[in-house]
Amino acid sequence: MPFCPECKAEYTAAVSICVDCQVALVPKSLPADTVRYVDWEVIQEIPNEFVGNLIKGVLEGEGVDAVVRPYEITALAGIRLESEWGEVLVHADQAEAAKTMVQDYLANLSADDVENGDTDSEDA
Numbered sequence: 211m212p213f214c215p216e217c218k219a220e221y222t223a224a225v226s227i228c229v230d231c232q233v234a235l236v237p238k239s240l241p242a243d244t245v246r247y248v249d250w251e252v253i254q255e256i257p258n259e260f261v262g263n264l265i266k267g268v269l270e271g272e273g274v275d276a277v278v279r280p281y282e283i284t285a286l287a288g289i290r291l292e293s294e295w296g297e298v299l300v301h302a303d304q305a306e307a308a309k310t311m312v313q314d315y316l317a318n319l320s321a322d323d324v325e326n327g328d329t330d331s332e333d334a
């Protein structure tokens with residue numbers, strides 16, 4: 211049975227919106243912690259947990275709550291991209307600002323990698 215993520219009321223399968231809260235109902239079969247992500251938006255796909263935690267740290271340093279979510283949870287819904295490890299989510303109302311922060315951060319990170327990469331390849 212679907213239920214309301216706000217007031218936790220259960221409804222029959224025919225109902226899709228809570229009459230009290232006017233929010234979309236959540237299927238009860240989903241893992242409990244997925245409910246937390248109802249109002250969250252994916253802003254960045256990540257190749258591994260390390261990069262995810264780096265981005266999370268950058269965002270939280272800017273005052274944006276971020277969550278690193280591995281694809282194991284998403285895979286339950288039949289969606290999985292082999293080339294990606296997971297994704298970073300933020301509150302939907304902070305998504306645009308967060309995307310800009312992450313893009314700026316990744317641009318700087320790439321520039322550092324190029325410089326370090328040149329040095330490493332000469333050593334090797």
Ligand SMILES: [Zn+2]
Pocket residue numbers: 214215216217218219228229230231232
């Ligand atoms: Zn409700």
